Amino acid sequence: MWKWEQGCQTAALAVLRMLIQLLLIGYFLAYIFQTDSAWIVLLVLAVMLVSSSWIALRTMKAPRRTLFFKAFCAIALCGVSVLTFMTQAVLELNP
Numbered sequence: 458m459w460k461w462e463q464g465c466q467t468a469a470l471a472v473l474r475m476l477i478q479l480l481l482i483g484y485f486l487a488y489i490f491q492t493d494s495a496w497i498v499l500l501v502l503a504v505m506l507v508s509s510s511w512i513a514l515r516t517m518k519a520p521r522r523t524l525f526f527k528a529f530c531a532i533a534l535c536g537v538s539v540l541t542f543m544t545q546a547v548l549e550l551n552p
Contacts, residue, residue, distance in 0.1 A: 502540075506533055 489501055510529040514521040 506536065 489498060492498070506529065510525060510532050511521070513528050513532065514524055517524060
């Protein structure tokens with residue numbers, strides 16, 4: 458932070474924001490793991506997919522809206538395939 462000339466206030470705010478986000482996500486994940494509703498899990502996965510697609514394009518100079526669909530499809534394809542493999546082959550879940 459010193460080399461980028463940001464000062465300690467920026468670092469303190471970043472640490473505070475990180476702490477709040479991690480606490481909220483922890484409580485939210487505990488709720489998701491305790492729920493029996495598939496709709497809630499699918500909604501959370503959809504929100505994660507959309508937000509990760511948008512965040513992946515954050516550093517792009519080109520308009521993000523034009524590249525969003527490609528990023529969305531790429532992350533969805535990889536994420537769904539890994540999730541399917543993990544739940545079907547590795548974890549061997551039984552309802």
